[in-house]
Amino acid sequence: MDQNKVGPAVVGFVILVVVLIIISSGCFYVVAPGTRGVKVTLGKVGEQFLPEGFGFKAPLITEIHPVEIRQRAAATEAECYSSDLQQVNVKLKILYSIPQASVVDIYRKYAGDPFDSLVAPRIQEAIKESTALSTAEKIVKERETIKVKSLAAAKAKIGEVINLQDIVIENITLSKELEAAIESKMVQEQEASRAKFTQDKARIEAETKNIEAEIQAKATITRAKAEAESIRIRGEALKENPDLIQLQIVERWDGRSPMVIGGGGSGGGATMILPVEAPPRSP
Numbered sequence: 001m002d003q004n005k006v007g008p009a010v011v012g013f014v015i016l017v018v019v020l021i022i023i024s025s026g027c028f029y030v031v032a033p034g035t036r037g038v039k040v041t042l043g044k045v046g047e048q049f050l051p052e053g054f055g056f057k058a059p060l061i062t063e064i065h066p067v068e069i070r071q072r073a074a075a076t077e078a079e080c081y082s083s084d085l086q087q088v089n090v091k092l093k094i095l096y097s098i099p100q101a102s103v104v105d106i107y108r109k110y111a112g113d114p115f116d117s118l119v120a121p122r123i124q125e126a127i128k129e130s131t132a133l134s135t136a137e138k139i140v141k142e143r144e145t146i147k148v149k150s151l152a153a154a155k156a157k158i159g160e161v162i163n164l165q166d167i168v169i170e171n172i173t174l175s176k177e178l179e180a181a182i183e184s185k186m187v188q189e190q191e192a193s194r195a196k197f198t199q200d201k202a203r204i205e206a207e208t209k210n211i212e213a214e215i216q217a218k219a220t221i222t223r224a225k226a227e228a229e230s231i232r233i234r235g236e237a238l239k240e241n242p243d244l245i246q247l248q249i250v251e252r253w254d255g256r257s258p259m260v261i262g263g264g265g266s267g268g269g270a271t272m273i274l275p276v277e278a279p280p281r282s283p
Helices: 003-025 099-111 113-131 134-139 143-160 176-240 243-252
Strands: 028-031 035-041 045-049 053-056 062-068 072-081 086-096 163-173 258-261 272-275
Touching: 028 035, 028 062, 035 099, 045 099, 053 243, 062 099, 072 113, 086 113, 099 113, 099 143, 113 163, 134 143, 143 163
Parallel strands: none
Antiparallel strands: 028 053, 035 045, 035 062, 072 086, 086 163, 258 272
């Protein structure tokens, strides 16, 4: 065989094999986990997304473009104005994801990444609307309220094409003069609250002491009334029963001989009974 003819034939065969390998390698695709594929054939986008996994496609004329459906986090900022015409700069972090049902539509309109063209502008608009209804001081103090209102407004503006999961307000920046004024006002409010607490505490302690004094006074009056009533009852009993005294003396006698002073007899008179101590015994 002529060597001059064998050389070109071998080269041609090698080229053919390489071309076949390239073509065959372009016949299949792999969609990675967490993504969905969009088929584009000669510039025409397919109507259905491709699920994750392995598949075949037409070589050279068909391309598979991945679109991520996992949660994404992106940062943005919004320059706002409060209801008292103060400039407020808000730094945000946005958590969102693309529903798989929106993959093809998102690819057509936003090349697979809708944040800069769709998500960020709507959120900035919602934040500006929410902050415009509050003073700068309230925006700083009630950032959670601003966040909730802005998230609801942004969801309504974006619709279901994007799953807007959360808005995180990372920082709120005011002018230095306004920050100093708000800080001074907050300090004054804290001092006023502390003074009010001290006054309330003193008032409660005074009221407690007054209540305790009233209770003690009532108890003293009650005891005095009880003693007076007891004396009155005893007096009436002695008046009605003069012999009651003699009975009490007998009941309390300790067995020692009494000495009676006073005149009995028909003239009557007071009588005093004194105990007579027994003389001590000699040892």
